[in-house]
Amino acid sequence: MGNVLARASPMSWRSQRKESSLPNPGSFDELHKNCKEVFPQQLEGVKLIINKTLSSHFQVSHTVRMSTIGLSSYHFNATYSGDRQLSPTETFPMLTGDLDNAGSLNAQILYLLAERIRTKAVFQTQLSKFLTWQFDGEYRGDDCTWTLTLGNPDMVNESAQNWMATLNVGYGGAHASYYHKANEQIQVGVEFEANTRLQDTSFAFGYHLNLPKANMVFKGSVDSNWCVGGVLEKKLPPLPVTLALGAFMNHWKNKFHCGFSIMVG
Template sequence: MGNVLAPVLNLHRPLRREEPLTNPGSFDELHRKCKEVFPQQMEGVKLIINKALSSHFQVTHTIHMSTVGQSSYHFNTTYVGDRQLSPTETFPMLVGDIDSCGSLNAQVLHLVAERIRTKAVFQTQQARFVTWQFDGELRGDDYTATLTLGNPDVLSQSALKWVATLNIGYGGAHASYYHRASEQVQVGVELEANTRLQDTTFAFGYQLNLPQANMVFRGLLDSNWCVGGVLEKKLPPLPVTLALGAFLNHWKNRFHCGFSVIVG
């Protein structure tokens, strides 16, 4: 009799190589991806003019004519320094916004060290000091630690195509989820619970990008029976963007619509 050699099966599957975690970003950026998907409510007529005075200095004029509230004018200035860490991060940065009523909102961002960022926010209302806030941020390889005076801490997870954020404090909780389904479709879900007011709200938003038509559409549906959308249309080669928005609240039987022109 002869010997038969049978192949030996390897029952041990190779371990899956895990990709290293990336830094989730700053505290302010955690909810930004989700909020950008939602359309901003429009009412009346708005004109926005952007002007870059230099590579470091830019001003913006905003005129809003409302049929419901008070019409206003905003003057915004932005200064950026020479130290650029990424396409969206340049230090130091100073941002100031003042309206026709004398209310001021100013922010100062500074890079203390390579991994330490600071931000100070000052706000006044009709020449009366209202509030201030100071943030200190330490960025590691796969985490971000933030200390904010007067605000709770944050727990987050992030990835290339989705961002999930949970913000818990004494007054309630705020959670958001952003998902980039494709280059054209982005969705966001937001849940906010307020223990003081005993109120919980839920909102779902989506964004559709049509680059061939130079159009962007954002839609909204929330737990207050409010539906709405904003359509933005660029008019190349002119630096002009037209936006048309409409919102309907079924519960309160209210309808708002608006039109804006953005130059720059």
């Protein structure tokens, strides 16, 4: 068996990277975000969401959920955003807190150390007892993102304007997703997860249909567990109200549930 050695000059490597002109893939936490947003969120029972903007820096929301198969809950969420805005979706510093009726708190702090260096701290309590914390550091390059966390999973990511393919590999398994935006009305996503500890794998396909003229959005999904579902969202202009109706059925377990929600604000 022989060895093969390939060599490339630094100048040619840099020029190839410039010619590729790939965009930055974004934050590590958002690698699977585009794909996951294609899938519908399961609805069961009744959910009421009220959003209120108190100022340009402070927003709050109230969420009440009444369930027929689980426990009903109430969540209060407060968000503070600072003055430094790098993009329409990024404002620093940002503090977010979510508190439920059981006393469980999920707090998150985002802070910008430099133009390319972002930090995040996450604290969680459960039943009024301290549960966990996590600190992240992130460096944003021109076409790559370096993230340091406690878990420190390996990451492979390739992105473009209308599609994103992501693969995370760690000790517990692997998580892969593919997102594709066909046009302004149609988006699709495919997700694959393998858990080595539970010896379980799952596969899911989702699609997102946007009908702006009708003020309607439909999300549907089907997965390897024989679960089929969909959520239909309808805005009611000029009122700041959005209605959502969802239905999901698991053919293998012969289970069906549905629900609707009302969002104000």
